[in-house]
Amino acid sequence: MKAVTTQQMLEAGAEIILANTYHLFLQPGHEFVSRHGGLHKMIHWNRPLLTDSGGFQIFSLGHGGVANEIKGKCNCNRPKTLLKIDEGGAHFRSYVDGQRCYLTPEKSIEIQRGLGADLILTLDECTPFHAKKQHTEYSMERSHRWELRSFQEFERHSDGRQALYGIVQGGVYEDLRERSGHFVAEQEFFGQAIGGSLGETKEQMHDVVSMTCQYVCKTRPTHLLGIGGISDILNGVKNGIDTFDCVHPTRLARHGGALAHPDENDRKEYINLKNAQFSEDMRPIDENCSCYCCQNFSRAYIHYLFRAREMLGGQLLTIHNVTFMMRLAREIRSMIRNGNFSEKTHFRLPSQSK
């Protein structure tokens, strides 16, 4: 987690952290992590960990600009590091030292075994949004083959301490999602994750998630990869998603955004503390929030910290945003238990005017 310690994550109420196979593989390397006795020990976290397979990074970086291509946006100003994908795996260049690397399903599982996360993912191929349907289909089929190989490699060394998730692909196409959902359900995965392109807009994403959830094994835990807006989570939960992971809360925090429940008349899910309107706002970000940031500091102070480019600003907002997400999850679980969950739930933010 950028900008916060695992101790602070604990205090924020976090119960699980996602770590990244791709980045840890390139730097510092999974052997290095193993020498520490595994990820849990190295990062001082004795709760559950999930590792991504590395597929997303290879392909998103390969297409020249992180998630943009997969998400349907075009921002191609970064050097492309993906060299070649073949049936065996993905050839790519390390962005750290330029060295050629080869990630296969077996290698991904081996790395994740070395890292020692509790929940791990199969290697899949992430198809960009702009791919034609035929390509998406071909790519999905290859992902399926890779998932089988991942599973075999996983089984070969499994000591029962790790659990493997399969990944449902198929882009925005319902027939492909149906096939992929069924395929993953037929394998003996512990859980399943929904990956791949979810479309271009938020609306389409919600539709694709809802549609895909129909074809997913209902008795296994279901994870939605990479998604974490407030409304996205409410929509996902409505459709049966159990877990989410997302950089948005922490990245937003480092960029000056503080999560706040959306106003029913305003689709924005955060306030931008860098904005001039907060320069004299002495209230906490959210007076109902129990986090260290809201309990002790004003919006004006956070505003000043960002103005002064003090990294403490990003740290405090990260604490707030993670705390916020944890509270959101608790409230959702509570609503489900009480039988009154609604994805239309809105929580009013304290008035923004002074």
Added chain:
RNA sequence: GGUGAGGUAUCCAAGUGGCUAAAGGAUGCAGACUGUAAAUCUGUCGAGCUUCGCUCUUCGAGCGUUCGAAUCGCUCCCUCACCA
């Protein structure tokens, strides 16, 4: 008092006759951010308007040369450095 350097938009700073409402920074104002190469990136930034374009006023001040001046000349004002 002497000698030298210089005064450009909110600030710093290019520009030494037309392509200049004026490069580039910074600040300011706002936007983006969703399996993290992001404590990042983008837009905007003289004034006004009927704002995919038009009008007005700018480069210390004034006067002049020129078809045309931030750019050339003269006078004045003001900074800074060194020497007395």
